[in-house]
Structure formats: C-alpha cells, structure tokens
Amino acid sequence: MFSSKYSKLLLVLVTIALCAVGAPRAQAQGNPAAIKVTSTTASAKFAQEIKFEVKAESSAGDIQRIDLYYTFHDDKASNRVPTEITPAKSVTATATKRAQQGEFAPQLDIRYYWRITDSAGNTLKTDTQTVVYSDDRYQWQKVANDRATVFWYSGNANTGQQFLQWTMEGLDRLEKNFGIKMSYPIHVVLYANKNDMALALSPRGDVFDQGATVLGEARSAYGTLLMLNQADAKTTLWHELTHLVLHDLVKGPYESNLVSWLDEGLAMYNEADDHNDNYQRALTDAIRRNDVFVVRSMTSPNGVPAKVGIWYGQARSVVEYLLTNQGGKDKLAQLLNLLAGGTRVDPALKQVYNFDQDQLNDLWRASVGLPTQSAPVQPAQAATATPRSAPAGPTAAPRPPTNTPRPPESSAQPPASQGQAQPAPQQPAPAPAPVQSSGLSNTTLLILGGLGLIAACSTVLLTGLVVLGAVLFTRRRA
Helix, strand or coil: CCCHHHHHHHHHHHHHHHHHHHCCCCCCECCHHHEEEEEEEEEEECCCEEEEEEEEEECCCCEEEEEEEEECCCCCCCEEEECCCCCECEEEEEEEEECCCCCCCCCEEEEEEEEEEECCCCEEECCCEEEEECCCCCCCEEEECCCEEEEECCCCHHHHHHHHHHHHHHHHHHHHHHCCCCCCCEEEEEECCHHHHHCCCCCCCHHHHHHCCCCEEEECCCCEEEEECCCCHHHHHHHHHHHHHHHHHCCHHHHHHCCHHHHHHHHHHHCCCCCCCHHHHHHHHHHHCCCCCCHHHCCCCCCCHHHHHHHHHHHHHHHHHHHHHCCHHHHHHHHHHHHHCCCCHHHHHHHHHCCCHHHHHHHHHHHCCCCCCCCCCCCCCCCCCCCCCCCCCCCCCCCCCEECCCCCCCCCCCCCCCCCCCCCCCCCCCCCCCCCCCCCCHHHHHHHHHHHHHHHHHHHHHHHHHHHHHHHHHHHHC
16 A cells, blocks of 8 residues: 555645646636726827726735736737736726827727736736727717728718718728628728828828828728828728728738738729829830839839829739739739738749749739840739729738828829939848748647647656656565
8 A cells, every 4th residue: 555645745746747737727816806996997188198097905915916908999919008006905006008199090999908916816807998099189970880980070961971881882892802801890080181180190200291191091900091081082092991901801920911012002903993093194104214113122102202103003003914914803812811821922922823023023014015124934824814894903010001192293204314214123121031831820839839838747747657656666565
C-alpha cells in the first residue's frame, strides 16, 4: 500500500495534470456579486473629449483597480483606459479620452464597459452601455433603416430621405454587380458647407485645408461617410461607399494589400455610369503625350494639381481594363478575396490573372495604344473579354481616410518636361516579402501554441507521475 503522504502527493499531481489538460477557465473571478455599481455616466464634447465616470463599492474588501474598455461598431476589439483611484470600499473613478480634431467620426456610437477588481480578488465586468459622440454644434435629424442611418441638420425631411435612397442604391449596386456588401449598418453624416465639416476632418496642413474642398470622406474604422450636401452629392456618395465596402472586406492587418490604384480605381469606376468626364479627358491628353504613370508607382493619389486628373483617370482605366478584358467581375472578386485573406497584390494578381503589376502596366499601355515598357506577356488563358451594356464597378489602427477629389476644371494639361516623354515614376517603398502562410490565423496559432504549452506541461507532469510510481514501487519492494 502507498503511504498516506505519497497518496496525497499523487492526488495533487493527478489533479494538476487534469486541470492542465482540459479544465475550463471561468471568465468571472471570485464573487463578482460582492462588487456593486451604484452609478455610471458618460458624456462627449465634440473634438475635445469623452468622459466616463463610475461609482462602485465592495462588501468583501477595498476596490483596488478600475479599467474602462470601449469599442465601436463591430465590438471585436476593445481599447483600455486605466483609472487612478485610492483603494477603498467605496470609490468614484473617471476615465477621460481626449478626442483630437477628426480622430473620431461624428454621430459615432461608442460602446463601453467597466472592469472592477477588489482586494479579495473579486472582479466585476459591467453590462455594455453606449454613449454617442455627436457633433454638438448642430441639432441633428436622422432617418434610418436596417442598413444605414443618415444624419443632417440643414434642409427638410426630404434631404434625409433622398440621401437614404441614394445610399440604398449605391449599396445595391455594389452587391448586384460585384457581390460585395457591408457587414454592418453604416452612418452617412451630411454637412451643409466646407467650414461646418472642417472640425470633423483630420487637419492636413494650412495649405491643404484652406485651398482644398473635401466633398466626401470614408471613415472605414467607424463605418461612417462624411458628406458635403452639394450639387454632385450622389456621385461623391457612391464613390465613398465603394471605399467603405472595400475596406470592410479587406481590413485589419491586410488593409495595405488594397493598393491605391485598385482602391481609387474601383471607386472612380463605380461612382457613375458615364466615364466621359474631365478625368477621362485629362487621361486622353496624357496618353497622347505618353505622359502616364507606371501602375506600380501608383501607391497614393498624386498631389501635383496638373497630374491629379491623370492619376484618377488612369486608376479607373486600369480597373476598367481588368473588367472588360481580363475576366470581368468574377475574376475581380477572386482578386479582392485573395487580398482580404492576406495575399499581397502581386501574388494575388499572378494567381488570378497570371501577371503582376509590371506586366499589367504593359498590358494596359498596349490596350490604349502606348508602347510597352518591358517584354510582352501573355494574359491568363482563362481570362475572357466580358462586354457590358452599362459600366458598373465594385468597390477602411485604420488606414487614413479617403477623400473624393474635385474633378479638374479643364482637360488641358501643361506640356511634358523637355526631354522626358514619361515622368519618372515614384519608387514605392519596398514591399515586405510575401509571407508563406500556413493558412492559419494569428488566433489559431495562439490556440495551437497554448495547446502545445499545455501538452508540454502535461508531459512533464505525467513523467513525474511515472518517476513517483517507480519510487513508490521500489520502496514497497524494499
């Protein structure tokens, strides 16, 4: 028979091994009922701060720690704001989040909860509540359905209804023609003029802020479109909706896979059916002079006034080439899904179309009558031309918001520089080498890592049991 001493030790080791292998972990700690919240409030001052306050008490000990957690539309990630308190049985804690100009989208629902811990080891997580970060300078009206909410303060009831209808048309257009849609309801916030909207936008410098007019901006991190209520608002709305839907598909750590020429090209293509505009005239003139961009260099919209129209016109033209000459919307959907899954743009293009950005550049140049810049390539054999009767197109820690540019006032462009038929492309920063993915997400890898650690610990414990058994057996025979 085993001695009582060794039997107890064996029982302890077996219990630890079983716990390491499969015991569930409780989310609550101790007795959360010992902690009571007596009040909680939250308020927001636009472009200044969001202030949260909670009063709590504990019957089991001093309250030692209180943290605030807040998140936005998808509830998938929380931001923590610690508080400073003096431990006591009853405390009041405040958490203040400074709100810089343009940091948060107006009319944003911010969801928050508190996590409170006392000296007895009890932890309470409160129910989630909501505070609205509103542009409190105006009296807002709103109209909504299950897919969108439109906010406005200037105009009558028809203003909101009209924008809601345009929003539905834009979302339907994207889903019908390209099979992409938002995964949650969006907000459309209308401003009456540039000066009113300025405080809702992130500052970009005095020269830009004073000289440029932002017609619309997609705040993909918050599922919000900021819009000027102006004559061409529907075009701007459909443009920005494209960005919002695209960045809902290709998001998080893979958002950088959505290169600018594709992102803006899709938005430009989708904003209207008639592409015979100033952007096209600017591009046509540039093609005539062989003064266009290299596709790979189109990593961000060009800021030179004389080149803006060319850049946007070319981005749209490259996307249109893919749609009309390289397999249509089905191939494009494959490309977008690969980007959303973590494949970078060149490997994704190769997999879908059998060419990369450099080869795409040559194929596009040939399609508009320009000489190629490298050896000719063969397009993918599976790609077939898809005729269309009416153009349509698919479509954001977040990437900077996108802006709808004003069309160039004239199609006339300054002559090309002396001795330079095509401008030297801006060399983009070297892209990180494609990671050979195992097909496992970071969460999966963490889980596997945790299981591996548990398995290792279990192995050590079981080895200990074997050794202990051998010792006991030897002692018994002795």
